[in-house]
Amino acid sequence: MVINNEQIINLGMLSPNRPAIDLFNTDLQCELMFNVNDLNVFVQTDEPKLLPEQKIIYEIILHSIAAQQGGFFFLDAPGGTGKTLLIAIILAKIHSHVVLPWHLLRPELQQLYWTQCKIIVWDDCTMAHKYLLEALNRTLKNLRGNNRFFSGALLLSPGDFRQTLPVIPCSTYADEINACLKSSPL
Numbered sequence: 001m002v003i004n005n006e007q008i009i010n011l012g013m014l015s016p017n018r019p020a021i022d023l024f025n026t027d028l029q030c031e032l033m034f035n036v037n038d039l040n041v042f043v044q045t046d047e048p049k050l051l052p053e054q055k056i057i058y059e060i061i062l063h064s065i066a067a068q069q070g071g072f073f074f075l076d077a078p079g080g081t082g083k084t085l086l087i088a089i090i091l092a093k094i095h096s097h098v099v100l101p102w103h104l105l106r107p108e109l110q111q112l113y114w115t116q117c118k119i120i121v122w123d124d125c126t127m128a129h130k131y132l133l134e135a136l137n138r139t140l141k142n143l144r145g146n147n148r149f150f151s152g153a154l155l156l157s158p159g160d161f162r163q164t165l166p167v168i169p170c171s172t173y174a175d176e177i178n179a180c181l182k183s184s185p186l
């Protein structure tokens, strides 16, 4: 039995004795239930719309994914310049070609999802506290048992430092800048 995709036994409550194989992470399930035909149509319709600068980034990122190079791509551009659209086309292109095996949905194997994922998109990472990205970097290294940057996964982060920075209640401007990704060793 789960609450908010967490087994209730992990929340300190009694749980019926059922095999964990019955448990599904519904968030993860929703993420993976995409229609490959729809995605193909989306790519065919919107890929030709990409402007030259978008196209260059698109090609570089797809090439890096195909080559399994990993790395950290940060798309810094003002609001409304097409970052979200570009990411949507990249994700549609990847998902329309790579169908994740369903056994990865089994809870006891979800760690595999993190150990095998090739690309992580963190939208508007400029609003996130730098510790979140640093924690992701450390967690991936621990899970995958290697010391590469984000453990070899490709991190794609669109963002705009001209927009809202991390919100810290009762803080000063200096606190916000200190929490910002620009102050991180990453």
Ligand SMILES: Nc1ncnc2c1ncn2[C@@H]1O[C@H](COP(=O)(O)OP(=O)(O)OP(=O)(O)O)[C@@H](O)[C@H]1O
Binding pocket: 049, 050, 051, 054, 077, 078, 079, 080, 081, 082, 083, 084, 085, 086, 160
């Ligand atoms: N090459 C393009 N051709 C046609 N429309 C585009 C193109 N690039 C972006 N757009 C459109 O411009 C609008 C703004 O784009 P988008 O939301 O991707 O910007 P953004 O950089 O992510 O903005 P924000 O930083 O505010 O999230 C959207 O309606 C999107 O469909």
